[in-house]
Amino acid sequence: MNIVVLDKLHFSEENLERLRTIGNVTVHDDHPDTETAITRLADADIAIIGWTTLRRSNLDRLPRLKYISLALTGFDIIDVEAARERGILVTNVPEYSRQSVAEYTFALALSAIRHLRDLDAQVRAGNAISPAENLLGHELYRKTLGVLGVGSIGSWVARIGQGFGMQVIGHSRTHKDVPGVENVSLDDILRRSDVLVLTLSVNPSSTGLLTRQRLALMKRGASLINIASNQLIDEQAVADMLDSGHLGSAAFEDITHSGFDEGAVGSQSPLLHARNVVLSPQAGWFTVEAHDRLLDLTVENVELYAAGTPRNVV
Numbered sequence: 001m002n003i004v005v006l007d008k009l010h011f012s013e014e015n016l017e018r019l020r021t022i023g024n025v026t027v028h029d030d031h032p033d034t035e036t037a038i039t040r041l042a043d044a045d046i047a048i049i050g051w052t053t054l055r056r057s058n059l060d061r062l063p064r065l066k067y068i069s070l071a072l073t074g075f076d077i078i079d080v081e082a083a084r085e086r087g088i089l090v091t092n093v094p095e096y097s098r099q100s101v102a103e104y105t106f107a108l109a110l111s112a113i114r115h116l117r118d119l120d121a122q123v124r125a126g127n128a129i130s131p132a133e134n135l136l137g138h139e140l141y142r143k144t145l146g147v148l149g150v151g152s153i154g155s156w157v158a159r160i161g162q163g164f165g166m167q168v169i170g171h172s173r174t175h176k177d178v179p180g181v182e183n184v185s186l187d188d189i190l191r192r193s194d195v196l197v198l199t200l201s202v203n204p205s206s207t208g209l210l211t212r213q214r215l216a217l218m219k220r221g222a223s224l225i226n227i228a229s230n231q232l233i234d235e236q237a238v239a240d241m242l243d244s245g246h247l248g249s250a251a252f253e254d255i256t257h258s259g260f261d262e263g264a265v266g267s268q269s270p271l272l273h274a275r276n277v278v279l280s281p282q283a284g285w286f287t288v289e290a291h292d293r294l295l296d297l298t299v300e301n302v303e304l305y306a307a308g309t310p311r312n313v314v
Helices: 013-020 034-041 080-085 098-113 116-124 152-163 186-192 235-244 288-306
Strands: 002-005 024-027 046-049 067-070 089-091 144-148 167-171 181-183 195-198 222-229 247-254 277-279
Touching: 013 024, 013 288, 046 288, 067 288, 080 089, 089 288, 098 116, 098 152, 098 195, 098 222, 098 247, 098 277, 098 288, 144 152, 144 186, 152 167, 152 195, 167 186, 235 247
Parallel strands: 002 024, 002 046, 046 067, 067 089, 144 167, 144 195, 167 181, 195 222, 222 247, 247 277
Antiparallel strands: none
16 A cells, blocks of 8 residues: 655654555655645555645545545544545544643643733843732632533543642533533533633534623633634633633633634734733644654554554544
8 A cells, every 4th residue: 555644744763664564655744735735645545644634626636545544633624524425534543632731721721820921021021020010810729620621631621620629610512420520501610610621622512602691601800711712712702801800811722713813913813912811822732742642643543444443533
């Protein structure tokens, strides 16, 4: 079989040797445009993809392709329905970054709640810091952590929150029993949370879920930490609540599908100009451990496909 690593993924030599036991391997180390990608995959039986989007019209031009191994958890870069119609199997790598993302959630939360961005700026400006600077933060101990979306990552966030001595409540579209997490309604998690973490996936039922009216249920001074997509929320409402003091702080880890897109940073999203908000690219998985785990599991998916026992089929 011909195996093509389509875009930049930094496989180790050990990873590549494992792939070479399956077939002929061609590695590309960049981010191709669509036409280049189609040319590269013209003779491929297996494509390993981390970044490049392939839509129905692109897949129609790849009659030899039989399997796509995605080196990521999400799979929206591939038209999965079109792939299925063409008999192309698609797999992903779920949960490889669960620990890294859950830890990063608290890095964001503490950065926002303890005003680290402003404290850093004060130090760099050579200013003395005192409580009068209105930079007093809050402890997490004995606060209520709300996890909206108690799935793989959400349950890990809950576990870390318990380690901080927080009371943890959760809400999911489908009821999840997680040790130490009290299941509550959507309205209750909004009303009761001192720190609300969003870990929901994007689907028709979650898109636009947190409207201005729902966000208004949050207690005054609460913190909103979004490690999911901004498609879940009303950005303007969050910015207004931060500026009015209704929300004490906020942090956002996934800036895709929002006013940040397409070079819009600095102009479109109201969050850019709101008070006490920490903004990050989708970097929660940026650890050595998660990166190595991702590539190892991607290769393992290919090995299992070649053995006739595919896993993680989307």
